Amino acid sequence: MKHNICPNCKHNDIEEFFVIPNAPVHSLVTIKDYQEAIAIPKKEISLAFCNNCGFIFNSSFDTSLDYYTQGYEDQQGFSPTFVKFITGLSQRFIDKYDIKNKEVIEIGCGKGDFISLISELGNNKGIGIDPAWVPGRSKVNPNVRFIKEFYSEKHGDLQADCIVCRHTLEHIHDTHNFLKIIRKSIKNNDKVVLFFEVPSIVRILEIQAFWDIFYEHSTYMSPGSLARLFRINGFEVLDMYLEYDNQYLFIEAKPVAEMSDKIHPLEESVEELKKLTVEFVNKIKVQLGNWREKLVMFKEQNKKVVIWGGGSKSVGFLTQFNDIGVIEHVVDINPHMNGNYIPGIGKQYVNPDYLSTYKPDVVIVMNSVYMEEIRKMLNEMGVNPEMLGL
């Protein structure tokens, strides 16, 4: 059944603009068995645009599936590039709002890396909430505790000076209700600062980054639609910015008693975003065609091609091209992914070390931000393949 109202603003003036017919419903669920991996259902992703608020979402998203409680591997902290980025970003945020000796809640804390980091850097007390949390996977800090549950209204009594939510909102279909629950929990404490991070749909549309469209992401936010979501739920936007090669969109906000009319310069209008969706539709066929041509050529030349960077981007990429059969392995630096099978695709993750004997001819890097880090690792193994970055 399709969702025919906008999850952000609840209007029904929505239209579909892009469809991926057979996307595996999971990306990061941990699977140890090939048969189990290929048995993961594939469903349609239908990107829809709300003409009222500019929100983009998968109107075919199945809200009845269990995505997060059966083993979920999403830890990014194994890359030195990422650790440097997240540490710098956290320190800037702490200094900007004086988040020191405060209470911080993180909704969707994953394995707990970020809540541990922000608690350590600012001497804060932290609470991390996530059904996919696993004990022992982040640095032990007596000031941090975890609740292995989905965030809901029942957590409304937890009071905090700062509420953090990174890479979680895009997994939630009913974004309006989610923000409403958070706003309700804050009551009239106007000192609370919110800090949210989501992927930016603007970059996906501008460069036709089809690998960033996958089933686990139900919603796709732009600066404009994200800010509008916060405003209609009783928040004022304090700041917004893009990081990590414009891939990640950040919003900082505070609760207000009356609807804010402050517009941030980064916000685009509904019309501007709509124009980007039209351009995306015009260009995406060429982008997919070029990649297919390249991969078929590698196959004909008997080249050994691997993907570097597991997780959702590799699922998004292979959803389009797995039928060609040229990519044999997917490498990931997270040791907890080693040996797991990719949902719906059936490829098994290997450690970077594997490439020292496999000696690939081509490495397709799923996130160009890591290009230099990966090149260095490969060179240290004595491997010097052609490298293509997304």
Ligand SMILES: [Zn+2]
């Ligand atoms: Zn809307």
